[in-house]
Amino acid sequence: MARYEVLSDDAMATIERGWRRLLQDIGVAFHHPEALRLFREAGQIVEDEVVRLDPDFVLDLVAKAPATFTLRGRDPDRSFPVGGDVMNFVPVQGPPFVREGDVRRDGTFDDFCRFLKLAQVYDDFDTAGGLPCEPNDLPMDSRHLDMQLALMTLTDKPYSGGQVSLDCVHDALALAAMAFGGAEAVTREPVMYSVVNVNSPLLYDERMLDALLAYAAAGQPVIVTPFLLMGAMSPVSIPAALVQQTAEALAGVALTQLVRPGTPVVLGSFLSHTDMQSGSPGFGGPEAAIGLFCSGQIARRLDLPWRSGGGSLTSSQLPDAQAAYEGLNTMLPAFLAGANFVMHTAGWLESGLVSCYEKFVVDLEIVRTLREEFTPLEVDEASLAYGAHQEVGHGGHFLGAEHTLERFRECFYRPLLSSTENFERWKRNGGNDSAERATAIWHAALERYERPPMDADLQAELEAYVVRRRAELGD
Amino acid sequence: MARYEVLSDDAMATIERGWRRLLQDIGVAFHHPEALRLFREAGQIVEDEVVRLDPDFVLDLVAKAPATFTLRGRDPDRSFPVGGDVMNFVPVQGPPFVREGDVRRDGTFDDFCRFLKLAQVYDDFDTAGGLPCEPNDLPMDSRHLDMQLALMTLTDKPYSGGQVSLDCVHDALALAAMAFGGAEAVTREPVMYSVVNVNSPLLYDERMLDALLAYAAAGQPVIVTPFLLMGAMSPVSIPAALVQQTAEALAGVALTQLVRPGTPVVLGSFLSHTDMQSGSPGFGGPEAAIGLFCSGQIARRLDLPWRSGGGSLTSSQLPDAQAAYEGLNTMLPAFLAGANFVMHTAGWLESGLVSCYEKFVVDLEIVRTLREEFTPLEVDEASLAYGAHQEVGHGGHFLGAEHTLERFRECFYRPLLSSTENFERWKRNGGNDSAERATAIWHAALERYERPPMDADLQAELEAYVVRRRAELGD
Numbered sequence: 001m002a003r004y005e006v007l008s009d010d011a012m013a014t015i016e017r018g019w020r021r022l023l024q025d026i027g028v029a030f031h032h033p034e035a036l037r038l039f040r041e042a043g044q045i046v047e048d049e050v051v052r053l054d055p056d057f058v059l060d061l062v063a064k065a066p067a068t069f070t071l072r073g074r075d076p077d078r079s080f081p082v083g084g085d086v087m088n089f090v091p092v093q094g095p096p097f098v099r100e101g102d103v104r105r106d107g108t109f110d111d112f113c114r115f116l117k118l119a120q121v122y123d124d125f126d127t128a129g130g131l132p133c134e135p136n137d138l139p140m141d142s143r144h145l146d147m148q149l150a151l152m153t154l155t156d157k158p159y160s161g162g163q164v165s166l167d168c169v170h171d172a173l174a175l176a177a178m179a180f181g182g183a184e185a186v187t188r189e190p191v192m193y194s195v196v197n198v199n200s201p202l203l204y205d206e207r208m209l210d211a212l213l214a215y216a217a218a219g220q221p222v223i224v225t226p227f228l229l230m231g232a233m234s235p236v237s238i239p240a241a242l243v244q245q246t247a248e249a250l251a252g253v254a255l256t257q258l259v260r261p262g263t264p265v266v267l268g269s270f271l272s273h274t275d276m277q278s279g280s281p282g283f284g285g286p287e288a289a290i291g292l293f294c295s296g297q298i299a300r301r302l303d304l305p306w307r308s309g310g311g312s313l314t315s316s317q318l319p320d321a322q323a324a325y326e327g328l329n330t331m332l333p334a335f336l337a338g339a340n341f342v343m344h345t346a347g348w349l350e351s352g353l354v355s356c357y358e359k360f361v362v363d364l365e366i367v368r369t370l371r372e373e374f375t376p377l378e379v380d381e382a383s384l385a386y387g388a389h390q391e392v393g394h395g396g397h398f399l400g401a402e403h404t405l406e407r408f409r410e411c412f413y414r415p416l417l418s419s420t421e422n423f424e425r426w427k428r429n430g431g432n433d434s435a436e437r438a439t440a441i442w443h444a445a446l447e448r449y450e451r452p453p454m455d456a457d458l459q460a461e462l463e464a465y466v467v468r469r470r471a472e473l474g475d
Numbered sequence: 476m477a478r479y480e481v482l483s484d485d486a487m488a489t490i491e492r493g494w495r496r497l498l499q500d501i502g503v504a505f506h507h508p509e510a511l512r513l514f515r516e517a518g519q520i521v522e523d524e525v526v527r528l529d530p531d532f533v534l535d536l537v538a539k540a541p542a543t544f545t546l547r548g549r550d551p552d553r554s555f556p557v558g559g560d561v562m563n564f565v566p567v568q569g570p571p572f573v574r575e576g577d578v579r580r581d582g583t584f585d586d587f588c589r590f591l592k593l594a595q596v597y598d599d600f601d602t603a604g605g606l607p608c609e610p611n612d613l614p615m616d617s618r619h620l621d622m623q624l625a626l627m628t629l630t631d632k633p634y635s636g637g638q639v640s641l642d643c644v645h646d647a648l649a650l651a652a653m654a655f656g657g658a659e660a661v662t663r664e665p666v667m668y669s670v671v672n673v674n675s676p677l678l679y680d681e682r683m684l685d686a687l688l689a690y691a692a693a694g695q696p697v698i699v700t701p702f703l704l705m706g707a708m709s710p711v712s713i714p715a716a717l718v719q720q721t722a723e724a725l726a727g728v729a730l731t732q733l734v735r736p737g738t739p740v741v742l743g744s745f746l747s748h749t750d751m752q753s754g755s756p757g758f759g760g761p762e763a764a765i766g767l768f769c770s771g772q773i774a775r776r777l778d779l780p781w782r783s784g785g786g787s788l789t790s791s792q793l794p795d796a797q798a799a800y801e802g803l804n805t806m807l808p809a810f811l812a813g814a815n816f817v818m819h820t821a822g823w824l825e826s827g828l829v830s831c832y833e834k835f836v837v838d839l840e841i842v843r844t845l846r847e848e849f850t851p852l853e854v855d856e857a858s859l860a861y862g863a864h865q866e867v868g869h870g871g872h873f874l875g876a877e878h879t880l881e882r883f884r885e886c887f888y889r890p891l892l893s894s895t896e897n898f899e900r901w902k903r904n905g906g907n908d909s910a911e912r913a914t915a916i917w918h919a920a921l922e923r924y925e926r927p928p929m930d931a932d933l934q935a936e937l938e939a940y941v942v943r944r945r946a947e948l949g950d
Contacts, residue, residue, distance in 0.1 A: 011854035029869035203870035235860035236886035286847035320908035324799035372761035379486035385710035394504035395678035411711035420755040433795035
């Protein structure tokens with residue numbers, strides 16, 4: 001598929017000058033002694049907790065990161081490559097709240113599991129991620145154990161290890177070692193990813209660095225992501241935000257390669273704007289779309305797999321028209337920009353505060369449509385269907401033409417949610433809008449869910465670990 | 476703005492071979508003796524009503540059409556160029572029904588006038604078109620008179636002359652001659668456009684040819700538009716549909732140049748699919764988007780102004796999520812493809828059967844967003860806002876930075892409809908979805924409407940003509 005690029009060579013050079021200057025002259029703060037030690041020993045200038053980074057040193061490290069790598073699933077058929085021309089899709093991650101039809105409430109572990117099952121049922125998703133919503137009904141200190149166990153047993157796709165604490169990271173790695181043939185095998189062939197957010201501007205905090213250092217050492221890919229709302233975490237200028245995003249992400253990528261050269265890593269981005277009237281974050285606007293076009297172009301120049309923030313992002317409170325146009329106006333630019341790892345593909349609502357089941361279905365329709373839309377078109381003699389024209393002639397119709405009859409089942413995208421019913425028929429069938437129709441669709445998908453098989457001994461071993469660790473953590 | 480092109484040179488050559496073969500070997504039927512006479516006298520092979528066209532003869536005629544032209548508005552500030560890098564936007568055209576909130580009903584002349592006023596109020600529209608909905612409450616034979624008078628008095632933008640009958644065409648030209656300095660001045664500088672649809676496949680009917688011939692002779696631009704629902708009016712293959720669309724449109728364009736070489740004309744397209752389950756038309760799908768990418772590329776090769784079918788097209792029955800994602804998935808590809816004349820920009824619902832006030836507002840937000848999104852990004856030293864980084868440093872925020880304070884009013888797109896309110900505030904403000912909020916927006920816009928000034932004598936002259944002609948037509 002063709003990429004859409006908007007930055008001229010001159011513009012790219014200006015942006016490169018910009019991030020080089022940020023790294024070198026303002027530097028990046030790392031609130032972690034180990035990170036500071038690694039940079040100091042590699043010859044970088046460290047003052048207090050700020051590291052002034054030589055941009056060429058950074059690029060040398062970045063060049064050690066692989067351009068593509070494979071995430072291994074418990075079912076080998078679920079393994080997938082990251083990078084290059086491939087796009088991976090992850091459902092919404094992180095919201096504390098859930099919307100189910102008209103009800104908006106705290107997310108629960110039951111919701112968490114239901115979103116995992118939906119991500120398992122639909123082949124459109126490469127992974128369920130790690131946190132489709134927060135399971136607020138579980139004890140805080142040990143919930144990562146239940147989440148990891150659910151990710152490993154309710155799905156057989158690769159998953160996210162979580163980065164909420166060092167306990168979480170170590171437990172995720174320990175459980176993976178049981179399921180994937182030992183710690184060394186896991187390090188050799190990664191099975192989980194994690195997302196490390198920068199505390200923008202230009203700062204990595206201790207918790208995030210704990211996760212980055214541990215996962216990088218264990219060979220598990222880290223998605224280093226500056227989360228920039230222009231006006232809050234970055235200047236109110238797209239080029240300035242791109243420069244900052246690149247400087248921040250490259251500093252984190254460089255650190256992963258200092259820890260373990262060649263460890264897989266993803267250049268992350270998440271760039272949107274602040275609504276300067278309300279002070280609230282805004283999503284799906286023109287600035288974020290332009291940011292996506294440019295971010296993809298910059299990532300390709302750096303030859304790293306690239307994560308786009310969205311996905312199908314929106315500030316809307318409901319799965320309505322706003323949710324759909326803001327969502328598509330993030331997702332379509334992500335396709336045009338050639339995103340590799342697409343987070344928040346389905347279900348995101350209310351600026352990321354809500355995981356919504358109905359929006360999940362709306363977004364699934366969007367991503368399926370776009371996958372068709374950006375499949376290269378084959379144009380050859382057969383595709384011209386000249387015989388059909390000879391058959392039909394002037395003013396006829398093609399519904400009964402041989403060419404049509406041979407192809408009518410597969411010739412067009414078949415929608416999941418969209419209705420073409422005429423008004424009378426639609427009215428007879430309940431007169432429901434698309435969000436209302438979506439409810440039946442995700443309910444039916446859950447009915448189709450089948451738990452993937454797992455060796456009983458392994459299952460028992462994982463469960464025993466969780467029980468033991470939960471007790472140790474005092475929950 | 477950069478264009479998105481998906482056809483290789485090979486694919487373009489295959490498509491050209493295809494439309495050349497259709498013109499030459501299958502030909503185009505013209506149900507009009509004058510059209511047949513013109514082609515016969517120009518040396519083309521005419522058998523019964525089918526003209527086999529020499530493709531090079533067609534291209535020679537096409538080359539006589541201007542690459543750009545200007546439509547003159549009654550207010551000269553409302554005149555606009557068509558073609559080149561310019562995009563023009565027209566609201567929904569043609570639906571017999573109207574949706575206003577929860578009510579779906581027959582369109583009336585009052586609706587017609589209200590949509591004209593909305594198109595006048597919002598500078599986003601270059602023209603109100605000619606038929607934002609059907610005024611079903613007016614007598615059939617003379618309603619074109621009321622419509623033309625309304626178009627000329629309620630707006631001062633260029634408009635469409637209509638093509639429903641020869642009476643309609645002649646009356647439109649006569650009224651325009653009164654308002655724009657006589658028939659000769661109108662012919663020299665066009666003031667109205669019309670849309671001539673092909674009765675695809677490969678047939679022009681008498682009514683459409685009446686309009687094409689009369690408008691071409693009077694120098695008023697005709698938008699020659701094959702309306703192709705793949706599976707019904709064309710084969711179920713995008714390349715086949717593109718070939719047919721090009722052959723049909725070029726045949727009509729050639730005819731305009733036979734009538735009056737150099738007369739302005741627009742290469743039209745309207746390509747979507749038939750839902751093969753329901754037999755109903757489908758809009759906003761991947762096939763239509765691919766069709767837009769390719770149609771734009773073909774039109775640029777032919778150096779003609781290009782009309783894209785949509786616009787913001789949808790099959791949805793309500794201004795809901797489906798309406799928004801299908802609409803945006805037509806409009807965004809139209810931008811990427813570089814459409815010049817964008818029909819059905821705002822208000823289209825239910826596969827074109829309904830003009831919807833709330834959808835009008837949703838679509839206005841979409842087109843405004845995209846205009847920002849496809850404005851070239853300026854990347855220079857100032858845009859990098861280095862001073863803001865020096866001011867804010869590590870881990871701070873930019874809300875109070877000098878760079879932000881100087882720019883916060885204008886730095887981002889300001890939405891018309893979208894809400895970024897947090898849940899509690901949104902709930903307090905009524906908890907309305909975007910379609911419900913849209914009602915207040917179009918009501919307020921109508922309140923702001925001001926009738927553009929018109930010379931009292933001219934007004935009286937136009938009205939007298941309408942009264943006289945209405946009597947002659949027996950209404």
